Amino acid sequence: MAKVTLQTIADRLxxxxxxxxxxxxxxxxxxxxxxxxxxxxxxxxxxxxPNPTARSLRLGRAGALGLLFSETLAYAFADPYAVxxxxxxxxxxxxxxxxxxxxPLPRGDQRTEPVRxxxxxxxxxVSLPDGHPALDxxxxxxxxxxxxxxxYVPGHPFLGIDEPAAGALAARHVLELGHRxxxxxxxxxxxxxxxGWSDVSRQxxxxxxxxxxxxxxxxxxxxxxxxxxxxxPFYELxxxxxxxxxxxxxxxxxxxxxxxxxxxxxxxxxxGVLDAAADLGLDVPGELSVVGFSDSAAQDAGLTTIxxxxxxxxxxxxxxxxxxxxxxxxxxxxPHELIVRASTAPPPPEPP
Amino acid sequence: MAKVTLQTIADRLxxxxxxxxxxxxxxxxxxxxxxxxxxxxxxxxxxxxPNPTARSLRLGRAGALGLLFSETLAYAFADPYAVxxxxxxxxxxxxxxxxxxxxPLPRGDQRTEPVRxxxxxxxxxVSLPDGHPALDxxxxxxxxxxxxxxxYVPGHPFLGIDEPAAGALAARHVLELGHRxxxxxxxxxxxxxxxGWSDVSRQxxxxxxxxxxxxxxxxxxxxxxxxxxxxxPFYELxxxxxxxxxxxxxxxxxxxxxxxxxxxxxxxxxxGVLDAAADLGLDVPGELSVVGFSDSAAQDAGLTTIxxxxxxxxxxxxxxxxxxxxxxxxxxxxPHELIVRASTAPPPPEPP
DNA sequence: CCTGCCTCCTTAATCAATTAAGACCTTAAT
DNA sequence: ATTAAGGTCTTAATTGATTAAGGAGGCAGG
Numbered sequence: 001m002a003k004v005t006l007q008t009i010a011d012r013l014x015x016x017x018x019x020x021x022x023x024x025x026x027x028x029x030x031x032x033x034x035x036x037x038x039x040x041x042x043x044x045x046x047x048x049x050p051n052p053t054a055r056s057l058r059l060g061r062a063g064a065l066g067l068l069f070s071e072t073l074a075y076a077f078a079d080p081y082a083v084x085x086x087x088x089x090x091x092x093x094x095x096x097x098x099x100x101x102x103x104p105l106p107r108g109d110q111r112t113e114p115v116r117x118x119x120x121x122x123x124x125x126v127s128l129p130d131g132h133p134a135l136d137x138x139x140x141x142x143x144x145x146x147x148x149x150x151x152y153v154p155g156h157p158f159l160g161i162d163e164p165a166a167g168a169l170a171a172r173h174v175l176e177l178g179h180r181x182x183x184x185x186x187x188x189x190x191x192x193x194x195x196g197w198s199d200v201s202r203q204x205x206x207x208x209x210x211x212x213x214x215x216x217x218x219x220x221x222x223x224x225x226x227x228x229x230x231x232x233p234f235y236e237l238x239x240x241x242x243x244x245x246x247x248x249x250x251x252x253x254x255x256x257x258x259x260x261x262x263x264x265x266x267x268x269x270x271x272g273v274l275d276a277a278a279d280l281g282l283d284v285p286g287e288l289s290v291v292g293f294s295d296s297a298a299q300d301a302g303l304t305t306i307x308x309x310x311x312x313x314x315x316x317x318x319x320x321x322x323x324x325x326x327x328x329x330x331x332x333x334x335p336h337e338l339i340v341r342a343s344t345a346p347p348p349p350e351p352p
Numbered sequence: 353m354a355k356v357t358l359q360t361i362a363d364r365l366x367x368x369x370x371x372x373x374x375x376x377x378x379x380x381x382x383x384x385x386x387x388x389x390x391x392x393x394x395x396x397x398x399x400x401x402p403n404p405t406a407r408s409l410r411l412g413r414a415g416a417l418g419l420l421f422s423e424t425l426a427y428a429f430a431d432p433y434a435v436x437x438x439x440x441x442x443x444x445x446x447x448x449x450x451x452x453x454x455x456p457l458p459r460g461d462q463r464t465e466p467v468r469x470x471x472x473x474x475x476x477x478v479s480l481p482d483g484h485p486a487l488d489x490x491x492x493x494x495x496x497x498x499x500x501x502x503x504y505v506p507g508h509p510f511l512g513i514d515e516p517a518a519g520a521l522a523a524r525h526v527l528e529l530g531h532r533x534x535x536x537x538x539x540x541x542x543x544x545x546x547x548g549w550s551d552v553s554r555q556x557x558x559x560x561x562x563x564x565x566x567x568x569x570x571x572x573x574x575x576x577x578x579x580x581x582x583x584x585p586f587y588e589l590x591x592x593x594x595x596x597x598x599x600x601x602x603x604x605x606x607x608x609x610x611x612x613x614x615x616x617x618x619x620x621x622x623x624g625v626l627d628a629a630a631d632l633g634l635d636v637p638g639e640l641s642v643v644g645f646s647d648s649a650a651q652d653a654g655l656t657t658i659x660x661x662x663x664x665x666x667x668x669x670x671x672x673x674x675x676x677x678x679x680x681x682x683x684x685x686x687p688h689e690l691i692v693r694a695s696t697a698p699p700p701p702e703p704p
Numbered sequence: 705c706c707t708g709c710c711t712c713c714t715t716a717a718t719c720a721a722t723t724a725a726g727a728c729c730t731t732a733a734t
Numbered sequence: 735a736t737t738a739a740g741g742t743c744t745t746a747a748t749t750g751a752t753t754a755a756g757g758a759g760g761c762a763g764g
Contacts, residue, residue: 005750016714021752031712052469053414057719063469064453077435077442087429096492097466101416101453104446114449117404117415119471121457140400219531336756357720372720384743406720409749656754 004047005049022229024050046330056119057120064099065089065321066120068138070128070191079240079268080296082126084310085148089124091311092318112137122321124148129191129207144327146317150209153178155322157327159334161308163210166336167217170291170306175225177346179289182227183259184218185248185269186211187237195244197251214265214293233259237269244292245272246279253280253288260288260347265291270303274343283344295339300340309334347348356399363392376402408471416451417673418472420490421558422480422543430619431592432648434478434661435499441476443663444670445616457486464489470570474673474692476500481559483541490514496679497667502561509672511678511686513660518688519569520576522658525576525690526613529698531641534579535611536570537621538563539589541547547596549603550588552581566617566645585611589621597624598631605632605640612640619644622655626695637697647691653693661686 006024010017015034022029023038024173030038042049056062067077067089076082093100098121104113115137122144128135128185130151138145139153147153149160160284174182189198189206206212219229233255235248249272252259264270270292274284282288292298312336358376362369367386374381375390382390389516394401408414419441421428428434445452450473455466467489474496480487482503490497491505501512526534541550541558555571558564573579585607587600597616601624604611616622622644626636634640644650647659665686672679 003750007750017751018715018753019713021750025752029712034712046492046494048489048494049468050752051409052471053405053409053749054719055469055752056471057403057409057721057750058752061720062405062425062471063466064471066451077429077439083429083435090429090454090456093454097456097463099418099453099455099470100447101451103451104442104449111449114415114451116401116609117407118451119404119408119414119416137400140398142398142400238719355720359720369721370723370745371743374743381742386742402722403720406749407722409720410722413747422742533719 004045004128006050007039008045009041009047012045012095021050033272035162043191053119059244063097064101064117064119064120065093065100065318066103066115066123066124066138066305068103068105068115068125068128070105070126070132079266081266081294081308081310084296085126085314086297087312088314088316089318090314092322096318098321098322115141122146122179122242124317124321127188127208127210131207131208132285144321146320146327148313152209152331155329157329158331159236159313159317159320160210160331161336162333163213164217164220166293166306166308167214168221169217169336169338170263170293171218171221172225173340174289174291174344175221177261179226179291179347180227181257181259181347182218182222182232183252183255183262184215184232184234184264185237185245185252185262185273186234186265187240187244187269188265189215189236193238194236195238195247196236198234199280200234202236203234203301211265211341218263240266240268242268242272245269246275247272248281249273249276250279253277253282261291261344263290263291265293267294267297267301267303267305270305270343271297271301274303285343287348289344289347291344298339298341304341304344305339307337308340309336355395358402360397361390361399364397365389373402385536388578393472394536401612405471414471415449416472417488417670418443418467418470418495420452420455420457420467420475420477420486421565422457422478422484431618433618433646433660433662436648437478437666440663440666440668440669442666444674448670448674450674460539465605467493474498476669476673479540479560479562482561483559492517498672498679500546500665500669502563502647504561504683507681509681510683511665511672512562512683513688514685515645516569516572518645518660519566520573521569521634521690522615522645523573524577525656525692526615526641527573527579529613529641531613531695531699532577532579533609533611533613534570534574534584535537535604535607535614536567536576536584536586536616537589537597537604537614537625538567538586538617539592539596539621540617541567541588543632545590546588547590547599549586552586555586563617564683570615587626588629592618594620594624594627595623598627599624601628602626602631605629605634613643613696614640615643617645619646619649619653619655619657622657623649623653623694626653626655636693639700640700641696643696650691650693656693656696657691659689659691661688 006017006020010020023035026285112134123138125150147158152158183348188211235251237244292305295305315331354598358369362372375387387556388449464486475490478500497508499510504510540563587603589596644655644657650657
């Protein structure tokens with residue numbers, strides 16, 4: 001079972017390789033009769049058509065879009081926000097008839113060969129921490145690039161929301177309800193696996209730009225309302241899971257004085273905080289208000305959250321990369337919206 | 353900004369292309385000094401390293417695994433079962449340092465070019481209906497193939513569960529609790545978009561082998577217990593969503609006599625059935641028992657379901673395709689397990 | 705008969721690399 | 735001095751296709 005190429009078929013039929021190529025890719029350049037015989041021999045030899053790699057090389061297009069996540073894929077797909085974004089992007093790829101090449105970036109691993117070796121026409125980068133080596137590798141490839149959420153790369157299109165504004169919107173909501181004792185649970189600030197309390201300087205040093213911005217928004221709104229941010233208990237997680245949220249919830253709710261409102265930067269985390277409240281027999285929203293983020297898992301739980309256009313962002317990323325027109329660099333900010341549900345209410349009256 | 357290749361660098365330095373290639377791929381074949389200069393010039397010219405496509409062609413490997421879903425990706429990722437499987441596969445791909453090329457197969461579309469043109473080393477096919485043209489295309493490529501869930505292709509490895517046994521296990525559970533008036537809601541039997549009642553001959557003609565098998569299991573267990581299957585109301589859906597489940601639930605619960613137990617082939621559908629029951633003020637499990645499938649979204653809702661090893665199946669698929677050793681053809685069946693939670697109980701006493 | 709025009713096919717350059725084999729020079733051992 | 739052994743680089747074949755340009759033959763019109 002030697003390898004079968006165009007040449008094999010050409011030799012069998014006593015024609016040139018070029019003719020066989022035309023038979024496959026431009027039927028009208030070849031007589032119907034000869035084309036029939038070409039297909040016949042191809043079938044007989046089990047030839048499935050021109051080798052895609054060779055074709056890609058000659059044509060200069062790969063027929064695929066590269067996708068980079070910071071997280072292990074197993075994590076990425078556990079996050080409903082990522083799934084929503086992915087759906088939008090996948091639909092765009094479908095429409096364009098190109099594949100989506102998901103590139104593995106093992107956690108903490110500095111090996112970036114996958115990026116170097118990826119057979120793609122463009123890259124979509126999602127949520128990479130500042131200074132991640134894979135990003136340099138992507139930029140070195142000199143292919144069209146779109147960055148989603150973070151980090152902003154001057155000279156390339158960026159898609160996301162106005163994070164500080166969205167964060168401020170969430171915080172202002174509870175502040176306007178009258179809350180003054182806040183607590184915060186956030187995931188995805190740093191890449192170092194830290195779990196636990198985080199002071200202001202550590203918060204500010206977060207390596208993920210989007211989450212840093214979201215937090216800045218929290219702080220700005222809090223200070224605007226006269227809350228001393230340095231006193232706001234801030235619990236950091238390394239995994240975006242319900243269980244992690246519960247852990248943060250227990251830590252925050254054990255603080256003295258106990259927060260009356262907890263801000264989280266993902267809905268999944270917020271669900272975990274609700275679990276913690278339930279564990280302690282606290283009434284939500286009577287005794288505790290909880291705000292999520294993304295409106296990805298919030299509806300059933302009646303969670304107040306910030307909605308962002310996940311799928312639209314994915315679709316737009318696809319359009320920019322596959323649409324042919326060279327994308328304009330600069331930030332494209334998508335709208336966000338506060339969705340008030342049943343997890344927030346005014347704080348309980350102060351104990352006398 | 354002309355194209356920069358190995359040759360460009362070679363010319364600049366007055367060395368041969370081969371030398372530059374060695375500098376990149378086999379540092380010890382070239383003097384340290386020259387290698388340094390090569391890298392210097394490469395940097396200066398903005399050369400990111402050998403062209404991946406040309407490399408792939410020459411080396412004969414693509415560095416990617418092709419993945420085929422029957423569904424639009426947007427659907428596929430809405431299903432927690434698919435996400436779980438995908439996580440397992442992605443982890444295996446990560447370990448092997450290869451990418452995962454997701455191939456778009458627009459619904460009903462007969463265009464299979466994406467499969468023909470995919471630059472991959474192997475294919476993983478998930479849940480394709482019988483006779484889907486993309487499968488022929490995949491087989492024609494003569495690359496390693498693993499099929500997951502369906503359809504079974506003689507001569508290639510197959511991974512999945514014993515569907516008839518799993519279906520029978522689910523049905524037997526409610527039958528043994530004493531239920532005799534069953535109802536069934538299933539998605540993914542046919543590819544024709546049909547929504548509504550389905551008679552036995554249509555059920556039997558389902559084009560998705562796995563779901564057909566699962567249904568066969570339901571029927572076998574029912575008949576074993578003396579239930580006349582032709583009388584069992586059977587509602588078919590075309591989308592696996594909670595809303596679809598609710599629709600099926602309403603249809604089934606309006607049947608006369610009303611079923612006391614409803615079997616569904618996905619957890620998501622089961623959640624929708626629970627919604628319908630809640631709409632009607634029916635107590636679950638007091639007045640109605642509901643069984644899901646996959647244990648993918650069941651835990652929080654207290655759903656009785658069949659657990660299957662989603663991630664393990666994905667991981668094994670990856671291992672078979674990337675492990676180097678040629679995979680043995682034939683079926684590999686993974687274990688399944690009945691998880692009894694709070695959605696099933698004995699039927700209410702017959703009205704006198 | 706000559707010319708022009710089709711149709712159908714071939715020639716040959718090209719895409720961007722990898723790598724076995726060989727050339728050339730230096731150094732070390734016999 | 736001779737030979738062998740390394741180290742470093744070059745030559746040239748190879749991977750499997752695409753496609754512009756050109757040639758051969760047939761046919762119609764002047």
